[in-house]
Every structure is written in C-alpha cells, then in structure tokens.
Amino acid sequence: MNLKATCINTMARTLVQVIIATGCYGICAASVNGDHFALHKNYAFKVIDIAITGKVVEEGTGLPLPGVSVKIKGTSNAVVTDNQGNYRIVVPDAQTTLVFSYLGFVPQEKLVSAAGVINVTLVPSDNKLDEVVVVGFGTQKKADVTGSVVRANLEDFRNAPVTNVANLLQGTVPGLNVGQVNRAGATPSISIRGANTIAGNQNVLVILDGVQYNGSLTSINPDDIASIDILKDASATAVYGAQAANGVLLVTSRKGVAGRTRITFSSQYATQNPNIDTRPMGREEYLDKIRYLYYDQAFLAPTYTEPNPAFDLSSVVDRSMKDPQGNLLPNDFSWYDEASQNGYVLDNQISFSGGSEKINYLLSASLTRNTGFIVNDIFRRKSLRANLETKATDWLTVGLQSFGTFVNEDGVEPTIGTLRILSPLILPRDENGNLSINPFATNIVNPFLSYETDDYDRKNYFFANVYANVLLPIKGLSYKLNFGNNYRQILNYVSNSYDANLTGQASKESTNYYDYTLDNVLTYNKTFGKHNITGTLLYGAVERRQEYTRAYSNGFSRQTLGYNDLAQGNNRFAISNGFSESLNYQMARLNYGFDGGRYLLTATVRRDGFSGFAKNYKAAVFPSVSVGWDISKESFFKASWVDQLKLRAGYGTVGNQTPRYTSLARVNTNAAYVYGDGGGTQFGQEVGSLPNPNLRWERTTGLNIGLDFTLLKNRISGTIEYYNTRTTDLLYEVALPTVTGFNVIQSNVGQLDNSGYELSINSKNINSGGFQWNTTLNFSRNKNELVKLLGDRDGDGVEDDLPQSGLFIGQPLAVIYDYQTNGIWQIGEQIPSGYSPGTLRIVDQNGDGLINANDRTILGSGAPSFRVSLLNNFQYKNFTLSVFLNSVQGGKNSYIAGNTPRMIRDDNQIRNNHLSGIDFWTPNNPDGRYPRSILAATIQPALYQHRSFIRLQDVSLSYKVPAKVIEKINLQSVNIFVSGRNLATWTNWEGWDPETNEGLTTGGRPVLKGYSLGLNVTF
Incomplete structure (x- = not known):
C-alpha cells in the first residue's frame, strides 16, 4: 500500500x-x-467534529434516565437522552467537557478526551419531587408524572430485621396499606386505597422487572430490590388495564453500573419475641377459674361472695386431673412455655456488581433463617440472582434479570390453641416418658405429637426475564422485547404415625406452576422546540398453567419408610387437578410535555382479553387521561418561596377479573347411587353451577386530583391528593331459588364508591454544623360506600340490604351489624328468660320487650378512619439515627372489632385452660368486663373494642466508618448498625395485637418485636 x-x-x-x-x-x-x-x-x-454516544442511568437502580440534558460546557449546544437513556452528541474536539444535568439529580461533568462512548451514572439529589420513577413500560421524571405514582422509601428501613420486602413498606406510603405478620417468613396483607370490590380479586398487581409476578413476595430477597414504585390511581394503572383495579406495585431489582467491581457483604442477627406477654393461666388461677364457674356452690348465697367451706373442688374437676385416689394432681406445668422459644433472624448477603461501557452485571446470593417464637415455626431461604446487560451494538442492548429462591419450611409446629387450653395439672408424658395421646381423655390430642411428624415442606421459585432494546433507524424510535418466565414448585411430604386415628398416615403433595409474559413495546421520543412527545405501543400476552397432585395412604402396620412408600398403607387415595388460562392485551400511551414540563398530558387506552370470562365479554377496553400544570413556571407566578408547584388531575377506568371458570357451567363428581341393598356406591357427575354467558368485567372509574410542591429552596416538599372512584358491574354470587336446583350464579350487580385524601410532607428541619434532621409525615383517609346491589326486590322503592351477608346500602363494606350491649346482668336484678347473672345485657332497640334478630343495629365500621406515620432521620457526622412511628386510628365508631372472651359452665370450659389476667365477671367482681355465667345465654353477642394504636415500628442507628480508617485495608465502605422493630405499641385494645385483629383468644399469635445487630462491608 x-x-x-x-x-x-x-x-x-x-x-x-x-x-x-x-x-x-x-x-x-x-x-x-x-x-x-x-x-x-x-x-x-x-x-474536527467527534461523535460521542452513551447511556445515562440512575445510581443504584441502573434504570435509564430519559430527558437528561447533555450539554457542551460553555455553549448552548445540547441534546437530551431518549426513553432508553441513550444520547448522541457531536463535539468539536477531545478537550470538550460535557455537562449531564437532570432535575432531581446531581449534575456531572465529563471530559471527552479520547472516548467515543461515555456512559454516566447520575446520583439522585434530595429533591423527592424530581426523582425518576417507574410508570409501567417505561420511566419518567417525577416532575413529568401526571398520575398518582409514588416511590417507596426503602433506604431508611434497610436495616430493619425483616425477611419479606413488603414489611419494609408498612406505613411508608400514604394509601398503601401493609399489615403485620406473626409467623416466620410470612407475607403481610397489602392493599392500595381501600376496597374496590366485594367478591372480585382483591390482590394488588405486582410487576417484577416489567413482568407480572404471581409468586409470593417471600421469594424475593429484599436486598436485591433497588426500588418499589406504587401506582395508585386509574390514570396511572390504566397501562395494566383489567388487572389493575387494586393498584400496582412496580418492583425493580438492582443492576450493576460501570466502574470497578463492587463486592458487598452484609450480615445481620436479630432477636424475635412476642411484643405482649400474654400466657395461659397457671395452676392457682386455673383452679380459681373452675371455682368461679361453680360460684353458686363454691360461695354462699345470697351474694355468693363468701367461700363455702363445704365445697370440694376435686369433685367437679375432670378425672384426667386427678390421681387414682381422687386428689388433684400436684403439677403446675406450662404447655405454652414448653412449646415456645426465643426467635431470631439470621441474614447473610453477598453481591458482586460492576461493568464497563459495554456490559454491566450483578450477581448476588443470600442465606436467611427466621425462627419464630413457637417451636418448628421456621423459615429458611436461599436465593441466587444474576442480572446482566450488554450493549451488543450501537443499536442493540440485551439483558437478563433472573433469580432462583429455595424456601425450606420443614417441621410442624404444635397447635397454639391446644397448647393454651390444656390444663397445667396435666403433664405431656406418662410415667414411662411416652407422649400421652389424649391428655384430657377426650378427642383433643397432645399438641407435641406434631414433633413426631416427618415433614418435608419446600417451595422453589425461578424467575427469568430476557429483554432486548433495539434503536430503530428512525431517530427517537426504539423497540423492546420482554420475555418473562415464572416457575414455582411446591412440595409437601408428610408422615405421622399418630394420624388417621392412630393408624398412621403419609402423603405426597406437589404443585407445579408456570407462566410466561411476552411484551412487545414500541417507543417514540421526539423533542422539537418547546414540545416533547413520547408515544408507547404495547402488544403482549400471558399464559398460566398449574398442576396439582396429592397421593396419600393410611392404615400402616409399619411406617418406617413414611411418605417414601405409600404402598405400605392399607388404604390408598389420589387427588389431582389443574388449570390453564391466558390473557392478551394491547396498549397505546401518549405523553406530551410543553415548555419544559409547564403543561403535561398523558393519554392511555388499553384493551384486555381473558380466557376466564364469558363468551360474550371476552375483552374490554380501559381508557384514561391525565393532565399536569406546573404553575411555578408561569410568568405571572411571583412567589419566590415556592420552588415548584404542580397541579395534576387524572380520570380513567381499570378492570377486575373474575376467578377462572366462574362464568361456565361446572361439573361436580359425588357419590351418586347405590345399586341394591349392600351394593357399592357409584360416583356420578352433575352440573354444580349455572353458566352466565354475559358475565362482564368489573369496571372501576376514578378521578384523582393532586398537588405536588417544593417550598423554601427545597426545605419542604410534598404531595396532597384527593381521589374518588366508582366500581360498577360488581362480581357477586346472586342467590337463586332452590327450585332451580342451584344455589347461586356469578353475576354483575350494583355499585361501590370509594374516596379519600392523602398527604405526604418531607421537611429538612436542620442542616448545619454537620448535623441534619429530616422529617417525613404521611397521612391517608379512605372511606367506601355501597350504593347499589341487587335493586328493589320487595317493591317498596328502596334499594334492599343483604343483612345475612353484612351488606347495607349507604354503608361501608366493613360495616358492623350486631347487637348493642349495655353491661352485664347482676345477681339480684330482674333478668329476662334465657339469661342469667354474668351474661351480657342486650339493648332492646325497638322497645317491644323481646330480644331477637330485630334488635341488631349498625354499630360502626371495621375500617380505619385514618392512617398516619412519622419518620425522623438524624445525621451527625458518620452517625445516622432513624425513628419511625406508625399509627392507625378509628375515631368514634371506626376500626372496631369483636373481642369477647367468655366462660360458660359446660364440660369444655370447666376442663379447658384460658388466657391469664382477663377481667371476667364474678359475683365479687361485678364490674368485670367479660361475661362468665353458669348457663349459656339465648343470644351471645360480641363485645366490640377500638383497634386504634400508635406503634414505635422501626428504630435504627448506624455508623459509617470513616474512609481514612478503612482505605488502608482496601475497603470502600463499612457500616455498622443496630436496629429495633415493633418496640412499643400504645393501644386500648386487649389481646394479641390490634393490627392483626386478634384479641383475647386462645388461638391468637402475637406480633414479634426484635433487636438486631448488623454489618455492611463493600470491597
């Protein structure tokens, strides 16, 4: 050459x-x-001119940032990143500096030098209003969002001793209602903005890394989660159409970012013990209980307060508690203490992350063990994750988000209710050391027999989402393919020689579930002048399949191989079932912004089809529209103390699905005929339900109005929202006349209204001298009302109630309809027939002198009046202290529930133990709160108590070791922390816990409180 x-x-x-x-x-x-x-x-x-390309992502989440300004420093030349965070800019020479800026993030400068590709990771600033959130099939700046979308605060709760990511959300987001748990590894109840249905699906839709996730949240390692965004109103959830009526949780896992490899290790140990020390009666209190049940014999008339010296307690005690001579056994044994233990959480995490211009990766592993306060309440989890992404070419990016979780819950815990009713006079083992089968000489079995169970209880979860982003030849146009796969396997093998009336039983039970999601997403982003347009088109499909099999046998002569040889049982049985269902959907969304977000518009329409609906209504369309107006950007707005003020409003419709097959005529198999005397029973099939070819989707249409604000140079920021929704075509089983041969038919009826207010305020109280104090206040109020149901069936022109179902027109779904009580009948009073001293006095509502069902009345509601939480975060140098208070309040007649321990002198109550310290009525305790009587009352109403509480839910103190100390051993960061959870609860509720709605019952479980010590190290 x-x-x-x-x-x-x-x-x-x-x-x-x-x-x-x-x-x-x-x-x-x-x-x-x-x-x-x-x-x-x-x-x-x-x-002379150099083309620079790259991608801008958010720190921690690795999410692409659309709309980032990439500007040549010192000039007005700039471009913005597209919907996938990609950009291309031409610079004059290698000495050019690029400035990357984005509202809500710390700006960065990069020298071009010899690089042709510059990838940037932006760090969020403290302005919560301008963070980037996931909105479904894309991301948006919070400042550009027009619907009700909130990112949960996970960072302040990372040190909490929990095993389920949902527990980190309790009280942190207004409108997101997360309950308590009292079992190892359990998932709490989750709802968003109250109930929108009576009998339809009430589950929140969970989207994991862009894919619908129907597995348990227990399967997700909390440490792998980068962010959780909550879609609350119809205009935000409309992108998910028919499955979004109950709100959406968008869970995003962590990604690696370009730079040196980061190796992070964390370990935490936490104690877990009941937050309330309620236990069964000891020996003396137990014997007093029996004595007071026989107060008419144990005490002298007429007042029954003076002991009767002639009364022999052993004469009325169950024979199981007496020796052969008839004397009371001398024992004071605590069955409850024997079966309880100190619980704990041991959690270990390790991850490797990093990347380059072309590839990023995150590999993580975790090992978690959670032991509850009851023996064999054990949760063990192993989890592995691999998230990979590579820029294969300038126009193609491919990635994988995957994890496998293996849950072990082997072991059968003793039945708590049985532990608490067994007498302290009885021991669990006989004189030979063998477990007593029936300690009471009744059909109540020894709860410790569960220890003899060979139990294999495993749940395996597998998730993989493969995706590809393609930059098409038309500038601003991109295509994304998502192929998500969920698989879970549940195995439960049990063998116990005491089952099946002591003949022994063994079983093998397996469930296999698989679903896939295939999404095709086309996105176009264009900025011209003051206008910005982002259009999104979606076509997708979901298919779900499940198979279930249970084989079992009983009547074993020997059970040495247990569930591994079911053929050893004399009687062998098998059960199986399965299902398959599919969905397809199309969605179009347009986002429009004018003049840097001064005016905003989002319009969405989605069409859903579901195999489970009737043939005449397989598909439905769900539209929505929302607008935003940043008032602070108007020239007439002169309030210098207001940094940002955005008004937004949205209106839209979402749906709710019926359970599969409910629109069809279903066939039952039952014993149907016996041929002749002594003949064998033949099984037959019969139609068990009527079909409804016109069954439609529930439709929830809602209005949401919100105001986002930032004041005093970002010292105060927050959101105020009002919403009002209406659900029509409610899915409900309507009763049929028995002459039809059927009981009910699934139908669409009525109307349910739901409304409420929400408030979230963040304030930076102090930032001076190395000391910072920040506060977050959340408040929410929700109410619903049943407006219509089955119509006017009796012809009086008034919409009819359904008292037998607890449904009343004009009342909330959680209405309480029962008898009103007024104290307890006392000795010497004129007591009506059917009642006796110690029974509850019922108010005669209609004054007819009779107490019957007509005297029931509406007493209030079981739903809260409002929820409020307060988080204070203090930082001084390398120390950080977080204190979180969470509260649910009921006001005068809301958030109430039945809580009625009672004793009646019958064989069971005489024999059974009860919880200690309960204020039962006796003749010498006439002001006792709870009924105790010789005879059962004709009507035994419930007593209702307020469940309102304030809880010191989370406290965390952490210390970040200074860099100058750890850099000598090549560490990037070291963080040591102590934390506590559920440390104190202030409430008037009596019993286990107001939030779990478990009162003074022998079968209740306490909420667990705990203290933890942990260490986070990054290499």
Whole structure:
C-alpha cells in the first residue's frame, strides 16, 4: 500500500503506519495526543467534529434516565437522552467537557478526551419531587408524572430485621396499606386505597422487572430490590388495564453500573419475641377459674361472695386431673412455655456488581433463617440472582434479570390453641416418658405429637426475564422485547404415625406452576422546540398453567419408610387437578410535555382479553387521561418561596377479573347411587353451577386530583391528593331459588364508591454544623360506600340490604351489624328468660320487650378512619439515627372489632385452660368486663373494642466508618448498625395485637418485636 503525501503531520504519518500495520484498509479511526484522525484508503485526515454516544442511568437502580440534558460546557449546544437513556452528541474536539444535568439529580461533568462512548451514572439529589420513577413500560421524571405514582422509601428501613420486602413498606406510603405478620417468613396483607370490590380479586398487581409476578413476595430477597414504585390511581394503572383495579406495585431489582467491581457483604442477627406477654393461666388461677364457674356452690348465697367451706373442688374437676385416689394432681406445668422459644433472624448477603461501557452485571446470593417464637415455626431461604446487560451494538442492548429462591419450611409446629387450653395439672408424658395421646381423655390430642411428624415442606421459585432494546433507524424510535418466565414448585411430604386415628398416615403433595409474559413495546421520543412527545405501543400476552397432585395412604402396620412408600398403607387415595388460562392485551400511551414540563398530558387506552370470562365479554377496553400544570413556571407566578408547584388531575377506568371458570357451567363428581341393598356406591357427575354467558368485567372509574410542591429552596416538599372512584358491574354470587336446583350464579350487580385524601410532607428541619434532621409525615383517609346491589326486590322503592351477608346500602363494606350491649346482668336484678347473672345485657332497640334478630343495629365500621406515620432521620457526622412511628386510628365508631372472651359452665370450659389476667365477671367482681355465667345465654353477642394504636415500628442507628480508617485495608465502605422493630405499641385494645385483629383468644399469635445487630462491608 503506497501512501500519498497527504498526512498532515509527523504524528499523523505515524498513525497511518500504525493503522496499516493492523491491517485496516477501509475506514479506520484512532486518537493521538487528543487529536482524532480517520484513514480512508491511503489518506489520513484530522477529524474536527467527534461523535460521542452513551447511556445515562440512575445510581443504584441502573434504570435509564430519559430527558437528561447533555450539554457542551460553555455553549448552548445540547441534546437530551431518549426513553432508553441513550444520547448522541457531536463535539468539536477531545478537550470538550460535557455537562449531564437532570432535575432531581446531581449534575456531572465529563471530559471527552479520547472516548467515543461515555456512559454516566447520575446520583439522585434530595429533591423527592424530581426523582425518576417507574410508570409501567417505561420511566419518567417525577416532575413529568401526571398520575398518582409514588416511590417507596426503602433506604431508611434497610436495616430493619425483616425477611419479606413488603414489611419494609408498612406505613411508608400514604394509601398503601401493609399489615403485620406473626409467623416466620410470612407475607403481610397489602392493599392500595381501600376496597374496590366485594367478591372480585382483591390482590394488588405486582410487576417484577416489567413482568407480572404471581409468586409470593417471600421469594424475593429484599436486598436485591433497588426500588418499589406504587401506582395508585386509574390514570396511572390504566397501562395494566383489567388487572389493575387494586393498584400496582412496580418492583425493580438492582443492576450493576460501570466502574470497578463492587463486592458487598452484609450480615445481620436479630432477636424475635412476642411484643405482649400474654400466657395461659397457671395452676392457682386455673383452679380459681373452675371455682368461679361453680360460684353458686363454691360461695354462699345470697351474694355468693363468701367461700363455702363445704365445697370440694376435686369433685367437679375432670378425672384426667386427678390421681387414682381422687386428689388433684400436684403439677403446675406450662404447655405454652414448653412449646415456645426465643426467635431470631439470621441474614447473610453477598453481591458482586460492576461493568464497563459495554456490559454491566450483578450477581448476588443470600442465606436467611427466621425462627419464630413457637417451636418448628421456621423459615429458611436461599436465593441466587444474576442480572446482566450488554450493549451488543450501537443499536442493540440485551439483558437478563433472573433469580432462583429455595424456601425450606420443614417441621410442624404444635397447635397454639391446644397448647393454651390444656390444663397445667396435666403433664405431656406418662410415667414411662411416652407422649400421652389424649391428655384430657377426650378427642383433643397432645399438641407435641406434631414433633413426631416427618415433614418435608419446600417451595422453589425461578424467575427469568430476557429483554432486548433495539434503536430503530428512525431517530427517537426504539423497540423492546420482554420475555418473562415464572416457575414455582411446591412440595409437601408428610408422615405421622399418630394420624388417621392412630393408624398412621403419609402423603405426597406437589404443585407445579408456570407462566410466561411476552411484551412487545414500541417507543417514540421526539423533542422539537418547546414540545416533547413520547408515544408507547404495547402488544403482549400471558399464559398460566398449574398442576396439582396429592397421593396419600393410611392404615400402616409399619411406617418406617413414611411418605417414601405409600404402598405400605392399607388404604390408598389420589387427588389431582389443574388449570390453564391466558390473557392478551394491547396498549397505546401518549405523553406530551410543553415548555419544559409547564403543561403535561398523558393519554392511555388499553384493551384486555381473558380466557376466564364469558363468551360474550371476552375483552374490554380501559381508557384514561391525565393532565399536569406546573404553575411555578408561569410568568405571572411571583412567589419566590415556592420552588415548584404542580397541579395534576387524572380520570380513567381499570378492570377486575373474575376467578377462572366462574362464568361456565361446572361439573361436580359425588357419590351418586347405590345399586341394591349392600351394593357399592357409584360416583356420578352433575352440573354444580349455572353458566352466565354475559358475565362482564368489573369496571372501576376514578378521578384523582393532586398537588405536588417544593417550598423554601427545597426545605419542604410534598404531595396532597384527593381521589374518588366508582366500581360498577360488581362480581357477586346472586342467590337463586332452590327450585332451580342451584344455589347461586356469578353475576354483575350494583355499585361501590370509594374516596379519600392523602398527604405526604418531607421537611429538612436542620442542616448545619454537620448535623441534619429530616422529617417525613404521611397521612391517608379512605372511606367506601355501597350504593347499589341487587335493586328493589320487595317493591317498596328502596334499594334492599343483604343483612345475612353484612351488606347495607349507604354503608361501608366493613360495616358492623350486631347487637348493642349495655353491661352485664347482676345477681339480684330482674333478668329476662334465657339469661342469667354474668351474661351480657342486650339493648332492646325497638322497645317491644323481646330480644331477637330485630334488635341488631349498625354499630360502626371495621375500617380505619385514618392512617398516619412519622419518620425522623438524624445525621451527625458518620452517625445516622432513624425513628419511625406508625399509627392507625378509628375515631368514634371506626376500626372496631369483636373481642369477647367468655366462660360458660359446660364440660369444655370447666376442663379447658384460658388466657391469664382477663377481667371476667364474678359475683365479687361485678364490674368485670367479660361475661362468665353458669348457663349459656339465648343470644351471645360480641363485645366490640377500638383497634386504634400508635406503634414505635422501626428504630435504627448506624455508623459509617470513616474512609481514612478503612482505605488502608482496601475497603470502600463499612457500616455498622443496630436496629429495633415493633418496640412499643400504645393501644386500648386487649389481646394479641390490634393490627392483626386478634384479641383475647386462645388461638391468637402475637406480633414479634426484635433487636438486631448488623454489618455492611463493600470491597
């Protein structure tokens, strides 16, 4: 190859020689001393303009940031990133500096140098209003969002001793209602903005890394989660159409970011013990209980307060508690203490993350063990995750988000209710050390027999989402393919020689579930002048399949192989079932912004089809529209103390699905006929339900109005929202006349209204002298009202109630309809027939002198009046202290529930133990709160108590070791922390816990409180 004298200098000639030496004979490029050169055939040219490309993502989540300004420093030349965070800009030379800026993030500057690709990770600033959130099939700046979308605060609760990511959300987001748990590894109840249905699906839709997730949240390692965004109103959830009536949780896992490899290890140990020390009666209290049940014999008339010396307690005690001579056994044994233990959580995490310009990765593993306060309440979890993403070409990015979780819950815990009713006078083992089968000599079995169970209880979860982002030739147009797969396997093998009336029983039970999601997403982003448009088109499908099999046998002569040889049982049985269902959907969304977000518009329409609906209504369309107005950007707005003020409003419709097959005529198999005397029973099939070919989707249409604000140079920020929704075509089983041969038919009826207010305020109280104090206040109020149901069936012109179902027109779904009580009948009073001293006095509502069902009345509601939480975060130098208070309040007649321990002198109550310290009525305790009587009352109403509470839910103190201390051992960061959860609860509720709605019952479980010590290290 001959070079012509066109090289512009010696360095260029050297460059050309280098390029030739490498065998490049086409168009080549390189950089020498900051100058960029191109070689075309025999010519080397100095390149004046340089094209720089790259991607901008958010720190921690790795989510792409659309709309980031990429500006040449010192000029007005700038571009913005597209919907996938990609950009391309031409710069004049290698000494150019690019400025990356985005509202809500700390700006960054990058020197071009010799780089042709510059990827940037932006760090969020403290302005919560301007963070980037996931909105479904894309991301948006919070400032550009027009619906009700909130990112949960996870960071302040990372140190909490929990095993389920949902527990981190309790009280942190207004409108998101997360309950308590009292079992190891359990998932709490989750709802968003109250109830929108009576009998339809009430589950919140969970989207994990863009894919619908129907597995348990227990399967997700909390440490793998980067963010959780909550879609609350119809305009935000409309992108998910028919499954979004109950709100949406968008869960995003962590990604690696470009830079050096980060190895992070964390370990935490936490104690877990009951937050209330309620236990069964000891020996003396137990014997007093029996004595007071026989107060008419144990005490002297007429007042029954003076002991009767002639009364022999052993004469009325169950024979199981007496020795052969008839004397009371001397024992004071605590069955409850024997079966309880100190619980704990041990959690270990390790992750590897990093990347380059072309690839990023995150690999993580975790090992978690949670032991509850009851023996064999054990949760063990192993989890592995691999998240990979590579930029294969300038126009193609492919990635994988995957995890496998393996849950072990082997072991059967003793029945708590039985533990608490067994007498302290009885021991669990006989004189030979063998477990007593029936300690009471009744059909109540020894709860410790569960220890003899060979129990194999495993749940395996597998998730993989493969995706590809393609930049199409048209500028701003991109295509994304999502193929998500969920698989879970549940195995439960049990063998116990005491089951099946002591003949022994063994079983193998397996459930296999699989679903896939295939989404095709086309996105177009264009900015021209003051206008910005983002259009999204979606076509997708979901298919779900499940198979269930249970084989079991009983009547074992020997059970040495247990569930591994069911053929050893004399009686063998098998059960199986399965289902398959599918959905397909299409969605179009338009986002429009004018003048940097001064005016905003989002319009969405989605069409859903579901195999489970009737043939005449397989599909439905769900539209929505929302607008936003940033008032602070108007020229007439002069309030200097207001940094940002955005008003938004949205209106839309979402749906709710019926359970599969409910629109069809279903067939039952039952014992149907016996041929002749002594003949065998033949099984037959019969139609068990009527079909409804016109069964429709529930439709929830809602209005949401919100105001986002930032004040006093970002010292105060927050959101105020009002919403009002209406659900029609409620799915409900309507009763049929028995002459039809059927009991009910699934139908669409009525109307349910739901409304409420929400408030969230963040304030930076102090930031001076190395000390910071920040506060977050959340408040929400919700109420619903049943407006219509089955119509006017009796012809009186008034919509009819359904008292037998607890449904009343004009009342909330949680209405309480029962008898009103007024104290307890006392000795010496004129007591009506059917009642006796110690029974509850019922108010005669209609004054007819009779107490019957007509005297029931509406007493209030079981739903809360409002929820409120307060988070205070204090930072001083390297110390951080977080204190979180959470509260649910009921006001005068809301958030109440039945809580009625009672005793009646019958065989069971005489024999059974009860909880200690309950204020039962006796003749010498006439003001006792709870009924105790010799005879059962004709009507035994419930007593209702307020469940309102304030809870010190989370406290965390952490210390970040200074960099100068750890850099000597090549560590990036070391964080040591102590934390506590559920440390104190202030309430008037009596019993286990107001939030779990478990009162003074022998079968209740306490909420667990705990203290933890942990360490986070990054290499």
